[in-house]
Amino acid sequence: MKGTKGFQQIVLGGVGGQGVLFITKILAGVAMEKGQPVLVSETHGMAQRGGIVVSHLKVGDFKSPLIRPGTADVLLSFHPESVLNHSHFLKEEGKVIANDEGGEEFSINATGLAIEMGSPIAANLILLGYALSKKVLFCDLEEVEKYLRTQVKGNIETNVKALKFGFERGSA
Amino acid sequence: MNNKKLLLGNEAIAYGLLAAGCSAITSYPGTPASEILSSVAKLKQENQLRIHVEWSINEKVAFETALANSYAGKRSAVAMKQVGLNVAMDPLMSAAYTGIRGAMVVVVADDPGPHSSQTEQDTRFFAMAAKVPVFDPVSPEDCFSLVREALEVSESFEIPVIFRPTTRVSHARQDVAVPEKVEISIKPAVFEKEPTRWAATPKFRFLLHRALNRKLEEIAGLDKFRPYELNPGTESGAKTCILGSGVVLTYAWEVMRDLGLLGKIPIYRAPMPFPLNRGFGNFILETYDRILVLEETYPVLEYQLRDRERVFGRLSGTVPEEGELLPELVEDIVVKFFELPPTGRPVPGEAPPRRPTLCPGCPHRASFYALRKVFRKAIYPGDIGCYTLGLNLNAVDTVLCMGAAISQAAGFYHAFKHNSPEDTPEIAATIGDSTFFHSGIPALANAVVEGARFVLLILDNSTTAMTGNQPTPATGKRASGEISAKTVSIPRLVEACGVEFIRESDPYDLKGFIKTLKEARGFTRNPDGGIAVVIAKHPCLMDKTYQSRMKRLRVRVTDKCKSCHYCIDHFECPALTEAGDGKSVTIDYSICTGCGVCVSVCPKKAIVAD
Ligand code: SF4
Numbered sequence: 001m002k003g004t005k006g007f008q009q010i011v012l013g014g015v016g017g018q019g020v021l022f023i024t025k026i027l028a029g030v031a032m033e034k035g036q037p038v039l040v041s042e043t044h045g046m047a048q049r050g051g052i053v054v055s056h057l058k059v060g061d062f063k064s065p066l067i068r069p070g071t072a073d074v075l076l077s078f079h080p081e082s083v084l085n086h087s088h089f090l091k092e093e094g095k096v097i098a099n100d101e102g103g104e105e106f107s108i109n110a111t112g113l114a115i116e117m118g119s120p121i122a123a124n125l126i127l128l129g130y131a132l133s134k135k136v137l138f139c140d141l142e143e144v145e146k147y148l149r150t151q152v153k154g155n156i157e158t159n160v161k162a163l164k165f166g167f168e169r170g171s172a
Numbered sequence: 173m174n175n176k177k178l179l180l181g182n183e184a185i186a187y188g189l190l191a192a193g194c195s196a197i198t199s200y201p202g203t204p205a206s207e208i209l210s211s212v213a214k215l216k217q218e219n220q221l222r223i224h225v226e227w228s229i230n231e232k233v234a235f236e237t238a239l240a241n242s243y244a245g246k247r248s249a250v251a252m253k254q255v256g257l258n259v260a261m262d263p264l265m266s267a268a269y270t271g272i273r274g275a276m277v278v279v280v281a282d283d284p285g286p287h288s289s290q291t292e293q294d295t296r297f298f299a300m301a302a303k304v305p306v307f308d309p310v311s312p313e314d315c316f317s318l319v320r321e322a323l324e325v326s327e328s329f330e331i332p333v334i335f336r337p338t339t340r341v342s343h344a345r346q347d348v349a350v351p352e353k354v355e356i357s358i359k360p361a362v363f364e365k366e367p368t369r370w371a372a373t374p375k376f377r378f379l380l381h382r383a384l385n386r387k388l389e390e391i392a393g394l395d396k397f398r399p400y401e402l403n404p405g406t407e408s409g410a411k412t413c414i415l416g417s418g419v420v421l422t423y424a425w426e427v428m429r430d431l432g433l434l435g436k437i438p439i440y441r442a443p444m445p446f447p448l449n450r451g452f453g454n455f456i457l458e459t460y461d462r463i464l465v466l467e468e469t470y471p472v473l474e475y476q477l478r479d480r481e482r483v484f485g486r487l488s489g490t491v492p493e494e495g496e497l498l499p500e501l502v503e504d505i506v507v508k509f510f511e512l513p514p515t516g517r518p519v520p521g522e523a524p525p526r527r528p529t530l531c532p533g534c535p536h537r538a539s540f541y542a543l544r545k546v547f548r549k550a551i552y553p554g555d556i557g558c559y560t561l562g563l564n565l566n567a568v569d570t571v572l573c574m575g576a577a578i579s580q581a582a583g584f585y586h587a588f589k590h591n592s593p594e595d596t597p598e599i600a601a602t603i604g605d606s607t608f609f610h611s612g613i614p615a616l617a618n619a620v621v622e623g624a625r626f627v628l629l630i631l632d633n634s635t636t637a638m639t640g641n642q643p644t645p646a647t648g649k650r651a652s653g654e655i656s657a658k659t660v661s662i663p664r665l666v667e668a669c670g671v672e673f674i675r676e677s678d679p680y681d682l683k684g685f686i687k688t689l690k691e692a693r694g695f696t697r698n699p700d701g702g703i704a705v706v707i708a709k710h711p712c713l714m715d716k717t718y719q720s721r722m723k724r725l726r727v728r729v730t731d732k733c734k735s736c737h738y739c740i741d742h743f744e745c746p747a748l749t750e751a752g753d754g755k756s757v758t759i760d761y762s763i764c765t766g767c768g769v770c771v772s773v774c775p776k777k778a779i780v781a782d
């Protein structure tokens with residue numbers, strides 16, 4: 001992994017209703033468990049009504065909640081439009097993890113797999129699991145799983161299953 | 173005991189208000205301020221606090237309610253978005269003169285950009301206009317501590333103070349150390365009568381104004397709020413510095429770090445941008461040859477530095493005169509200011525623009541569709557809420573500010589009434605239920621008395637949807653969850669305003685709804701007619717209590733679909749999309765809510781519900 005350990009900027013993009021914020025909060029929670037300072041910026045209001053949703057997550061020694069274009073380490077793209085909209089946040093050696101049929105170095109059809117799994121809303125966790133398998137994030141599968149199990153909201157078993165499913169797909 | 177929680181800026185403010193002992197907290201919802209009161213209400217419930225928390229009918233009422241609590245010696249807060257302060261400006265101006273007994277903080281969230289507002293006005297200017305101190309937090313963590321300090325200043329000087337986060341602070345999340353358990357000790361209310369203050373006549377107002385000026389002068393001398401260096405220990409002898417307030421300084425700090433300038437150029441942060449600390453104002457002008465001022469959105473600090481040669485900011489053209497100062501913009505400004513080589517930076521790709529739209533199944537869409545069916549060429553005054561998006565259906569022509577749909581409908585009527593009949597358009601206005609309560613009622617009474625004629629559609633979805641489904645007076649729900657025995661009926665209010673045509677109708681029953689609208693139009697044309705009000709009643713689909721009881725139909729497109737795209741073009745439900753063949757229409761079941769309204773929209777009867 002490039003950059004200092006625990007010193008990472010991640011852009012998460014998609015459209016309203018895909019659970020972008022949920023994944024952002026999971027990752028922020030994991031970072032806090034690791035004792036890292038976190039800053040997050042999220043989308044609210046008018047833009048949530050069917051528009052593009054983006055969150056910025058910064059782990060480590062930062063002050064600003066926003067990521068400057070050309071400086072992000074990772075883009076987690078939950079919708080193909082996010083690749084177009086948000087790739088400019090990445091630094092040169094930054095990585096895109098895309099919910100897509102192909103095109104990017106790291107892509108997985110998380111939406112399709114989630115429907116196959118019988119829980120369409122879990123596409124976000126499949127994508128996260130996949131990203132973890134590519135070792136581009138500040139945390140690993142065990143840490144995320146452990147954190148997910150402490151959450152009260154949502155179906156823990158389905159969530160963990162989706163996470164692992166994405167991870168296995170990526171490791172295959 | 174403290175523990176770290178991942179908090180929104182607005183949640184951190186809520187913790188701060190309670191930690192400081194506020195016993196009355198009121199608000200009217202509005203992005204980016206809405207989560208402040210909902211967090212307070214949640215903490216009240218979780219910790220069983222004996223405090224008063226309310227979603228008020230509008231910001232003025234919210235302000236005055238909280239103010240009385242402070243007159244009675246208790247600590248109070250009122251929260252709103254920046255344009256809400258326009259509504260509450262009247263009590264603020266006067267309360268600055270009367271002062272308070274118990275602390276009072278007015279939390280006003282600004283929206284540089286703007287992202288979700290009709291203006292990007294700077295509340296710090298309003299603080300100047302009212303002559304009250306204003307505090308500008310930089311992060312959620314800062315919110316928690318600074319709001320408590322703001323309340324201390326308020327109480328020691330008996331002056332209301334403003335606390336102004338911006339969208340990027342209100343909606344940032346950070347790990348913040350807050351107490352595990354929220355406890356507050358509240359003193360009993362005591363109202364000491366003092367007519368020369370609380371009920372001052374003009375003669376005493378002059379004296380109060382003088383007292384206010386004294387207070388401000390003293391506050392400007394407080395060293396506690398003197399701007400300080402975000403990067404202490406810079407090399408001595410710098411002749412250039414940055415001064416600013418708010419979140420933009422955090423961008424500047426990171427940009428300067430990346431440019432390797434953090435150890436060389438001091439970045440001064442003003443936690444209280446007005447009144448600017450007097451000693452600091454002199455110091456900075458004596459010490460530096462060039463001062464770059466970074467602030468959002470108007471030049472408030474810049475105006476307070478009395479030098480137009482050495483101070484660079486929005487007034488000098490160094491910083492754009494409008495718009496949010498995003499980190500990349502700050503980088504460009506800094507690079508230019510320090511005469512560094514321009515930094516290359518990737519630019520965003522060309523994604524097809526996505527416009528915001530009403531939710532699939534939103535009852536407003538059905539209302540607007542019906543409105544367009546009945547009135548083909550009307551003037552459509554609109555208002556503020558989700559239903560502003562009636563724009564997409566060409567059913568909204570004006571959006572000014574809360575409640576203006578009604579007064580503007582009347583204004584258009586009077587503007588056109590002396591035109592020839594063929595040049596007189598019909599007028600069909602829309603307003604939401606919460607907005608009607610907020611400021612539609614006086615406008616309606618006025619329009620009736622002045623003899624205006626138009627159709628007013630009150631879109632009643634029993635909630636304040638846009639900002640996260642806060643209750644309205646018609647529901648009787650209170651902020652902290654209790655159900656009041658008393659509710660306020662919209663039809664009865666409308667009747668009391670003197671309206672003689674009032675119908676309620678469910679827009680999901682499109683045919684029936686269209687019929688009602690036609691009757692309403694008939695009434696406005698009738699010699700004995702006048703304003704006709706139709707109340708479109710159907711709950712917002714984002715209302716969780718409705719989601720569980722909503723009747724969902726299985727809708728499908730049959731092969732009768734002639735690919736005319738009428739439904740997509742004129743109804744624009746996001747769940748109706750072009751099929752893979754690029755022609756016929758199909759339904760995206762991942763978002764279709766099964767409302768079934770599209771069944772009556774398709775002219776070819778190709779959409780059916782099983
Ligand atoms: S939140 Fe409610 S009112 Fe707003 S667009 Fe969605 S369904 Fe309509």
Ligand code: SF4
Nearest residue numbers: 745764765767768770
């Ligand atoms: S039933 Fe028709 S109008 Fe309603 S959400 Fe589904 S596609 Fe849209």
